[in-house]
Amino acid sequence: MTRRAGDGVPPQEQVSGPHGDVDVPEAVRSRGRSRRNFAGARPVMGDVARLAGVSKQTVSRVLNDNPSVRPETREVVLTAMRTLGYRPSRSARSLASGRTRMLGVISFDAARFGPASILTAINSAAQDAGYLVSSIALDTADRATVVRAVDTLSAEGADGVIAIAPQRWVGRALAEARLDTPLMVLENDLGKDASFVTADNAAGARKATEHLLDLGHATVHHVAGPTGWLSADHRVAAWRTTLETAGAAVPEPLIGDWSADSGYELGRRLAADPDVTAVFASNDQMALGVLRALHESGRRVPDDVSVVGYDDIPEAAHLLPPLTTVRTDFPEIGTRSLRLLLSQLDGPPEPPVDRVVPVELIVRRSTGPAPSGRAPAAGHG
Amino acid sequence: MTRRAGDGVPPQEQVSGPHGDVDVPEAVRSRGRSRRNFAGARPVMGDVARLAGVSKQTVSRVLNDNPSVRPETREVVLTAMRTLGYRPSRSARSLASGRTRMLGVISFDAARFGPASILTAINSAAQDAGYLVSSIALDTADRATVVRAVDTLSAEGADGVIAIAPQRWVGRALAEARLDTPLMVLENDLGKDASFVTADNAAGARKATEHLLDLGHATVHHVAGPTGWLSADHRVAAWRTTLETAGAAVPEPLIGDWSADSGYELGRRLAADPDVTAVFASNDQMALGVLRALHESGRRVPDDVSVVGYDDIPEAAHLLPPLTTVRTDFPEIGTRSLRLLLSQLDGPPEPPVDRVVPVELIVRRSTGPAPSGRAPAAGHG
DNA sequence: CACCATGATGTTACCGGTAACTCACAGGCG
DNA sequence: CGCCTGTGAGTTACCGGTAACATCATGGTG
Numbered sequence: 052m053t054r055r056a057g058d059g060v061p062p063q064e065q066v067s068g069p070h071g072d073v074d075v076p077e078a079v080r081s082r083g084r085s086r087r088n089f090a091g092a093r094p095v096m097g098d099v100a101r102l103a104g105v106s107k108q109t110v111s112r113v114l115n116d117n118p119s120v121r122p123e124t125r126e127v128v129l130t131a132m133r134t135l136g137y138r139p140s141r142s143a144r145s146l147a148s149g150r151t152r153m154l155g156v157i158s159f160d161a162a163r164f165g166p167a168s169i170l171t172a173i174n175s176a177a178q179d180a181g182y183l184v185s186s187i188a189l190d191t192a193d194r195a196t197v198v199r200a201v202d203t204l205s206a207e208g209a210d211g212v213i214a215i216a217p218q219r220w221v222g223r224a225l226a227e228a229r230l231d232t233p234l235m236v237l238e239n240d241l242g243k244d245a246s247f248v249t250a251d252n253a254a255g256a257r258k259a260t261e262h263l264l265d266l267g268h269a270t271v272h273h274v275a276g277p278t279g280w281l282s283a284d285h286r287v288a289a290w291r292t293t294l295e296t297a298g299a300a301v302p303e304p305l306i307g308d309w310s311a312d313s314g315y316e317l318g319r320r321l322a323a324d325p326d327v328t329a330v331f332a333s334n335d336q337m338a339l340g341v342l343r344a345l346h347e348s349g350r351r352v353p354d355d356v357s358v359v360g361y362d363d364i365p366e367a368a369h370l371l372p373p374l375t376t377v378r379t380d381f382p383e384i385g386t387r388s389l390r391l392l393l394s395q396l397d398g399p400p401e402p403p404v405d406r407v408v409p410v411e412l413i414v415r416r417s418t419g420p421a422p423s424g425r426a427p428a429a430g431h432g
Numbered sequence: 433m434t435r436r437a438g439d440g441v442p443p444q445e446q447v448s449g450p451h452g453d454v455d456v457p458e459a460v461r462s463r464g465r466s467r468r469n470f471a472g473a474r475p476v477m478g479d480v481a482r483l484a485g486v487s488k489q490t491v492s493r494v495l496n497d498n499p500s501v502r503p504e505t506r507e508v509v510l511t512a513m514r515t516l517g518y519r520p521s522r523s524a525r526s527l528a529s530g531r532t533r534m535l536g537v538i539s540f541d542a543a544r545f546g547p548a549s550i551l552t553a554i555n556s557a558a559q560d561a562g563y564l565v566s567s568i569a570l571d572t573a574d575r576a577t578v579v580r581a582v583d584t585l586s587a588e589g590a591d592g593v594i595a596i597a598p599q600r601w602v603g604r605a606l607a608e609a610r611l612d613t614p615l616m617v618l619e620n621d622l623g624k625d626a627s628f629v630t631a632d633n634a635a636g637a638r639k640a641t642e643h644l645l646d647l648g649h650a651t652v653h654h655v656a657g658p659t660g661w662l663s664a665d666h667r668v669a670a671w672r673t674t675l676e677t678a679g680a681a682v683p684e685p686l687i688g689d690w691s692a693d694s695g696y697e698l699g700r701r702l703a704a705d706p707d708v709t710a711v712f713a714s715n716d717q718m719a720l721g722v723l724r725a726l727h728e729s730g731r732r733v734p735d736d737v738s739v740v741g742y743d744d745i746p747e748a749a750h751l752l753p754p755l756t757t758v759r760t761d762f763p764e765i766g767t768r769s770l771r772l773l774l775s776q777l778d779g780p781p782e783p784p785v786d787r788v789v790p791v792e793l794i795v796r797r798s799t800g801p802a803p804s805g806r807a808p809a810a811g812h813g
Numbered sequence: 814c815a816c817c818a819t820g821a822t823g824t825t826a827c828c829g830g831t832a833a834c835t836c837a838c839a840g841g842c843g
Numbered sequence: 844c845g846c847c848t849g850t851g852a853g854t855t856a857c858c859g860g861t862a863a864c865a866t867c868a869t870g871g872t873g
Contacts, residue, residue: 108824140589144859146860202519208521520829
């Protein structure tokens with residue numbers, strides 16, 4: 052008897068008393084046994100059809116905007132739907148049509164700013180497109196878990212899946228989990244095995260590095276994210292290339308784990324080296340740690356050392372000093388990937404939209420000209 | 433013919449060609465016409481039954497752990513399922529059983545640290561319980577949107593709904609939206625109209641205020657969140673009560689909008705007043721703004737002014753100086769609410785679990801003894 | 814005016830499961 | 844030895860929609 056939750060709720064308890072079955076619990080119970088529905092039971096397509104004096108199929112046509120329904124008929128049906136407060140059942144619809152209008156999203160570290168922003172954007176955009184989003188947040192990061200998540204979503208009948216997969220191995224695991232629906236991978240690059248969308252990490256790192264070089268710093272030290280993270284690796288590569296192109300020395304990058312703690316640790320090392328005048332950290336948290344380490348060592352920012360972060364978290368503008376950083380348009384990543392996925396769902400793959408989202412350098416006060424005395428090309432651009 | 437995406441996918445093609453009906457359209461077409469399934473088609477319960485030599489119903493029983501299946505039979509069926517790689521269809525299951533095993537979550541500001549953490553926790557916990565989570569992220573905050581979201585989730589057949597509703601009016605809107613499934617409201621208080629879970633805002637504000645009073649500050653200034661936000665209002669009330677109880681003066685609270693910007697604005701006002709020695713901000717972002725304003729005015733923290741934040745965002749420990757703050761256990765809010773909701777789903781409401789999640793004061797370096805000369809009860813506690 | 818294309822709607826079967834009922838068979842009991 | 848009971852499995856109907864096909868006016872054409 053627990054068919055639909057709430058079916059048997061004592062009517063008087065239900066706040067605003069939507070169900071009119073005041074004292075006829077029998078009516079409720081008889082539902083499912085007799086063909087007729089009673090007030091209070093969720094109306095189904097047949098009820099609408101009966102009230103409108105048409106067949107079920109016509110109601111279905113109205114629901115799906117089928118053009119071959121006469122306008123007057125459509126109106127009658129719509130009125131009946133409104134009168135009854137009819138809502139189609141997604142389960143039934145999915146079962147019959149084979150499409151669930153449900154998208155799956157797999158994300159890692161979903162509480163962090165970047166992923167959370169992407170997730171939110173996907174959610175909003177999907178809602179606008181009439182899709183529901185089922186998300187699976189993964190914390191433990193082992194291969195089996197990833198495969199299982201994909202499997203779950205696939206079994207649930209997701210029409211498509213978006214995975215926010217910042218680590219390389221996750222991308223590979225995703226590629227292996229053979230999925231019978233379109234897959235879109237974010238912050239990763241599966242070659243031609245799947246569609247992907249990513250921020251332009253290379254450009255971001257290049258801009259940050261060039262900005263510091265332009266300020267006259269002899270070279271730029273780098274606090275990198277952990278190896279194996281696509282974004283970290285791409286940024287390291289671009290940072291290195293930029294330095295080489297400029298003919299600057301390439302110091303060994305210091306590898307952190309994205310946390311402010313690790314930034315602090317590494318920052319202390321950098322602070323101890325008087326030659327260090329410019330630091331580019333691969334995210335704002337680590338930059339924050341670096342700032343603190345520098346501060347504690349008595350090295351002033353930006354007078355003695357310039358610091359650039361990455362991501363532009365909301366706090367960045369108010370750090371001491373306000374942090375120069377590379378802004379990633381996370382929402383854009385989300386919406387763009389959703390658009391791409393949806394375009395895959397109906398019709399053949401569209402012409403390649405731009406899968407690389409541009410980034411922007413936000414200059415604030417944590418960067419400044421290299422301290423005089425060691426600037427080879429001080430203060431131009 | 434596009435019934436199920438990937439139905440006819442030749443296994444070897446899988447990845448890049450979603451609709452692989454290249455040259456075996458007959459096989460694909462015959463599906464749904466003939467009773468037999470072909471390799472590549474998603475196996476259904478009937479296939480398992482045939483392979484296992486039992487009836488569909490028996491397979492269903494195995495699937496649902498029905499005790500009246502002989503162990504040997506169960507084994508045979510399970511083997512058949514494994515062989516075929518069978519996964520039950522959620523749509524069909526929902527349609528027949530009336531339960532979707534899907535939970536809806538409505539959230540505001542889902543990219544912010546608190547909501548995102550709660551969301552993630554709910555997600556993980558739901559997954560463990562075998563539920564899928566469909567989330568709707570709301571940005572525009574008008575009543576109609578809220579009602580529509582609830583409506584959507586309800587129509588989608590969610591077995592239950594959790595709403596992260598930090599503002600009072602949202603709670604009311606939720607209560608009005610007639611919902612035929614259990615509703616759980618977070619960070620809000622609907623009286624007895626719905627279940628809720630919330631952090632202990634009063635205790636947090638009290639702890640923060642007492643901490644500052646104990647340090648010898650004559651009184652504590654408050655940078656509040658916007659009126660109408662439950663947490664903001666509760667914190668203001670508790671802050672006021674605590675001051676009154678201690679016999680301290682109660683300055684007019686300054687009202688911000690949670691952003692660091694607003695904290696900065698208000699912080700400048702506070703910095704200009706030499707009587708201000710202790711500030712309690714209703715979240716860490718605003719505290720950050722206050723810190724910056726104080727810094728720019730040359731007032732040292734904590735020597736001249738002590739600052740306490742709220743939330744303990746990951747960055748708090750590395751601000752300059754590291755921020756004393758009240759830690760809210762967001763994940764706990766998420767998991768607890770999920771537990772409560774699930775317990776409502778099966779069986780009658782359980783004895784009231786504790787719906788108020790405790791908070792913890794994290795003392796770091798942004799607070800210190802009141803500057804000498806004006807401390808009425810300096811340095812005990 | 815018969816003929817066929819067309820548009821609007823109804824009929825029937827089916828999607829993939831579950832609920833309720835039925836049935837065959839074994840053992841306990843009078 | 845016949846009847847009752849209970850266990851394990853099968854049958855049938857049904858959930859609420861959609862697809863494919865059938866039906867039936869209507870109207871333009873030759």
